[in-house]
Amino acid sequence: MQLQQMYQEIILDHYKNPHGRGLRDPFDAESHQINPTCGDEVTLRVSLDGETVRDVSYDGQGCSISQASTSVMTDLVVGKPLGEAFKKMDAFVELMQGRGQVEPDEDVLEDGIAFAGVAQYPARVKCALLGWMAFKDAVARSEGAKA
Amino acid sequence: MTTTATPLDVATVRADFPILGRTVREGKRLVYLDSGATSQRPRQVLDAERAFLETANAAVHRGAHQLAEEATDAYEGARQKIADFVGVQYGEIVFTKNATEGVNLVAYAMGNASTSGPEAERFRIGPGDEIVVTEMEHHANLVPWQQLAARTGATLRWFGVTDEGRLDLSNLDELVNAKTKVVAFTHQSNVLGTVNPVRTLADAARAVGALTVLDACQSVPHGPVDFKALGVDFAVFSGHKMLGPSGIGVLYGRRELLETLPPFLTGGSMIEMVHMAKSTFAPPPARFEAGVPMTSQAVALGAAVDYLNAIGMDRIAAHEHVLTEAALRGLTEIPGVRIVGPPDVVDRGGAVSFVVDGIHAHDAGQVLDSLGVAVRVGHHCAWPLHRRMDAAATVRASFYLYNTLDEVTALVDAVREAQKFFGVR
Ligand SMILES: Cc1ncc(COP(=O)(O)O)c(C=O)c1O
Numbered sequence: 001m002q003l004q005q006m007y008q009e010i011i012l013d014h015y016k017n018p019h020g021r022g023l024r025d026p027f028d029a030e031s032h033q034i035n036p037t038c039g040d041e042v043t044l045r046v047s048l049d050g051e052t053v054r055d056v057s058y059d060g061q062g063c064s065i066s067q068a069s070t071s072v073m074t075d076l077v078v079g080k081p082l083g084e085a086f087k088k089m090d091a092f093v094e095l096m097q098g099r100g101q102v103e104p105d106e107d108v109l110e111d112g113i114a115f116a117g118v119a120q121y122p123a124r125v126k127c128a129l130l131g132w133m134a135f136k137d138a139v140a141r142s143e144g145a146k147a
Numbered sequence: 148m149t150t151t152a153t154p155l156d157v158a159t160v161r162a163d164f165p166i167l168g169r170t171v172r173e174g175k176r177l178v179y180l181d182s183g184a185t186s187q188r189p190r191q192v193l194d195a196e197r198a199f200l201e202t203a204n205a206a207v208h209r210g211a212h213q214l215a216e217e218a219t220d221a222y223e224g225a226r227q228k229i230a231d232f233v234g235v236q237y238g239e240i241v242f243t244k245n246a247t248e249g250v251n252l253v254a255y256a257m258g259n260a261s262t263s264g265p266e267a268e269r270f271r272i273g274p275g276d277e278i279v280v281t282e283m284e285h286h287a288n289l290v291p292w293q294q295l296a297a298r299t300g301a302t303l304r305w306f307g308v309t310d311e312g313r314l315d316l317s318n319l320d321e322l323v324n325a326k327t328k329v330v331a332f333t334h335q336s337n338v339l340g341t342v343n344p345v346r347t348l349a350d351a352a353r354a355v356g357a358l359t360v361l362d363a364c365q366s367v368p369h370g371p372v373d374f375k376a377l378g379v380d381f382a383v384f385s386g387h388k389m390l391g392p393s394g395i396g397v398l399y400g401r402r403e404l405l406e407t408l409p410p411f412l413t414g415g416s417m418i419e420m421v422h423m424a425k426s427t428f429a430p431p432p433a434r435f436e437a438g439v440p441m442t443s444q445a446v447a448l449g450a451a452v453d454y455l456n457a458i459g460m461d462r463i464a465a466h467e468h469v470l471t472e473a474a475l476r477g478l479t480e481i482p483g484v485r486i487v488g489p490p491d492v493v494d495r496g497g498a499v500s501f502v503v504d505g506i507h508a509h510d511a512g513q514v515l516d517s518l519g520v521a522v523r524v525g526h527h528c529a530w531p532l533h534r535r536m537d538a539a540a541t542v543r544a545s546f547y548l549y550n551t552l553d554e555v556t557a558l559v560d561a562v563r564e565a566q567k568f569f570g571v572r
Contacts, residue, residue, distance in 0.1 A: 002172065003517045003568065007510075012569075038509055038525035039533065039540050061539055063509035064569075127509065 006121065007064065010072075010114035015064040020074035024057035029142035033134040035126050040066050044134035048142055053077050053085050056135060065115075065124050070131025072111045077135065088112075089132050096125045155458060155466045161549050163189035163454075175519030178554045183337050183365065183498045183545030184523050185387045188451070192390055195450030196443045206439045208416055222442050225449030226432070229397060232452045233363075233382070234373030239405065241398040241435040242445055246364045247287040249383030249398035250331070252411040252435060253360055254291040257329070258298050263409040270358075270408060274300035276328045279357075281306040281314055281343075282535050283336045286528045288362040288383075292331055301328065308535050312339035312488040319351055327357040334366035334382075338529045338543065339488030339536075340471065340498040342366070349378040358404070364388055368455075369496055369547070370464035374399050386444065391451035395444035398435070405431035412437040463548045467497040470546040470555055474499045477559035483571060484562060487536045497546035500527070503562060505571035508540035514565035515542070520558055 027045035034041045040062030047055040056074045060067065073092075077085035091108045092115070100120040104113040118128050161167050164187050171177050179187060199221055205214035207222045223237075230240045243249045260270035272278070278292050282305050296303040304322055307315040314332075323330060330352040335342045345361060352359045361382040366372050368389035374382050381404070386395040400408065410417060410428055414437040419427040428434045455463065472492050478484050483504035489495045503511050512524035523543045526533040533541065544558050566572035 003514060006513065007568075039530060040509075063507040065509070121513070124509070124513070 002117075002120075005117040006124075008114040008117065010111050011064060011068045011118075014068035014071040014111065018067060018071040020056060020071065020078065021059065022057055023059050024055060027055070027057065029138045029145060031134040031137035031141060033130055033137065035062070035066070035130055037126070038063070040127060040130060042066065042070055042130050042134050044070070044131065044138055046135065046138040046142060048082070048139075051082050053080055053082060058131065058134070060130075062130065063124075063127055065118055065127040066130045069112075069115060069128045070134075072114075073131050073135060076110060076112060082139065085135075089136065092132060093129065095119060096128050153462075155462045155548060157466070157549065157551050160189075160458070161551075163191060164549055165190060167549060171519050171521070172517055175517075178518075178520040178557045180544040180546065180550065180554065180558060181521050181523050182368075182388070182547035182550075183527075183543060185393065186368065186390050186547055187549065188390055188392070188447075189454055191454050192392070192447050192450045196392065196447035199443050199446045204443065207442055208433075209439070218442055221446045221449075222440070225445040225452075228449040228452045232456065233367060233397075233399060234375045235399055236402060238430075238432055239399055239402050241400065241405070241432045242440055243383070243396040243398050243435075244394060244441070245387070245396035246362065246383040246385040247291075247396070249381075249396050250288050250291045250360065250362070252398055253381050253400075253408075254295040255411040256408045256435075258295055259409040259411070261299070266407045267409050272299050272301050272328045275326060276301040277304055277324070277326045278302070279304050279306070279322055279327055279330045281332045282308045283312075283314065283339060283341065283529065283532045284331070284333055285337055285362065285364070286530070287364075288331055288333060288360070289531070292329070302326075306332070308339075308532065311490070312336070312341050312536065314341070314343050316344070316347065319347075323348075323351040323355055323357060325355055327352065327355055329358050329360060331360040331362070333362040333364075334372070334377075335369070335496045335498075336488070336529075336532075337365050337498055337545075338500050338527050338532055338541065340495045340500075341489055342494040342496055344494075345377045345379065353378065365496060365498065369460075369467055371460040380404055386448040386451065389448075389451055390454055391448035392441075392444040395441050395448050397448075400431070402431075405435070408435075410434050410437070414438050416440075458548065466548055467546050467550075468492055470550055470552065471495065471497045471499060473552055473555045474544060474546070474558065477555060478562065481559065481562055481566070483566065487538055487541050498543060499545070500541040500543040501562075502538050502541055503565060503571070506565055506569050508542045510569065511542050511562065511565045514568050515558070515561045518557070518561045518564060520554075520561045522558070 027047045042060030044058040203217040205218040207219040260267040359379040361379040363382045363384045367384040382399040387393040417437040487500040508524040
């Protein structure tokens with residue numbers, strides 16, 4: 001059934017037991033993102049240590065895809081230099097916008113490769129990217145605040 | 148209008164809708180339960196549009212040739228059919244792009260009244276005036292009023308909604324008062340299915356000299372509607388929700404109001420006399436139809452009205468009543484399912500929204516889709532209503548004349564399947 005391809009065990013696990021969930025202090029910047037078509041939302045904070053992502057904390061409500069994707073993202077970016085975190089983001093965005101034609105690299109995306117099936121459903125791509133957009137925006141805000 | 152006790156013959160109706168015969172998602176029979184968003188079109192409507200384009204296509208109201216004449220007749224003939232369909236006069240029907248444009252037309256025209264002549268006096272709105280809407284409005288009948296209030300300094304107020312999803316009219320006398328300029332509300336909620344007491348609201352508005360604007364998007368396609376009997380001043384609906392094409396909507400306005408309402412969009416076709424520095428405007432409905440209009444779409448909407456009339460709006464309403472009752476019963480029997488809207492079929496139409504404990508609407512919709520059941524998920528352009536009903540998002544099944552009891556069963560079974568898939572049962 002196509003459904004299992006989309007809802008991989010990894011996704012359902014992250015949905016039921018999200019990693020790094022909850023808003024924490026201190027933080028450098030916060031972003032609130034919504035998906036206006038379905039009302040899903042996420043509030044996300046980044047805490048940076050120079051050029052390294054010290055922590056990402058978040059809260060929100062939404063479908064399994066948006067919540068699991070945000071959980072996977074925290075695993076991918078926390079502790080990483082910003083440059084590497086953004087490389088992972090680019091790889092994830094490419095995967096999601098690839099309509100199922102992009103072969104994901106597990107070394108880069110780890111659990112994120114489980115979302116390959118979601119890319120076949122254009123309506124759900126926005127869900128999968130919600131947390132990442134919040135991360136990108138929060139980092140931009142923290143840089144704006146410094147400048 | 149045909150009024151007959153015999154139930155609708157769904158099999159015959161379905162044969163007119165080619166799309167209902169297709170399969171989706173690896174061979175699943177399509178169960179289309181999203182007519183509240185947009186309806187499917189029967190061959191008769193598709194054929195009428197094609198026939199018009201193949202024989203009579205031309206820019207209406209322009210040109211001296213035979214095609215222009217025939218196209219104009221077809222376009223104006225459609226206006227007459229639609230006027231008859233909702234119990235109003237020919238000149239009281241204005242074609243718009245959709246219902247959303249219809250609401251904007253009224254809201255912008257009222258905003259323009261402050262810079263128009265004394266004849267537009269009764270449409271003027273400003274600080275101290277009040278606009279009243281309801282918490283169950285589709286964004287199309289909310290945001291244009293927020294914007295009008297913001298542009299003019301008027302105050303926006305609204306009726307609340309009860310836990311059951313009915314309009315809370317307990318403060319009717321206070322909300323609709325001498326300061327009220329407009330009362331804009333929906334006939335039937337696209338989320339809750341609730342049918343509102345139009346007459347009560349229209350009477351209250353008239354008593355204080357306020358104008359009424361009825362969102363009839365979810366009522367006109369589904370049962371007999373007579374705007375004169377309802378006593379509203381303006382009403383809007385969309386062609387694509389009543390077996391017609393997208394790109395065509397209807398605004399009804401009481402004749403004496405349309406005669407003095409200032410224009411919204413201006414340009415060709417809506418003028419009386421044009422000079423370099425200023426112009427005067429044509430009488431309605433032309434005053435509100437600037438530019439070359441959607442012609443084949445209007446003709447096809449006329450054909451949709453013929454189709455609906457041939458079946459009979461009473462029968463369609465009765466058919467949907469049966470489906471709605473079955474859906475409410477079937478869904479309520481599932482533990483963990485909460486209906487968002489009235490639990491019974493009293494003053495209620497065929498939109499059934501619900502939440503499933505432990506499953507986000509998006510995820511539930513995905514399982515339904517994998518089984519061929521097409522529903523809408525999200526807030527259905529009624530975000531404040533969802534907030535009020537304490538639901539971030541809902542799943543909505545909506546019915547029409549071509550749906551069957553088997554399809555209701557397919558919906559209910561699919562919801563149980565979703566619970567199994569996500570392990571909440
Ligand atoms: C109650 C209601 N009002 C307004 C609209 C807006 O209709 P349209 O998008 O065709 O303008 C809709 C449909 O989406 C609706 O259901």
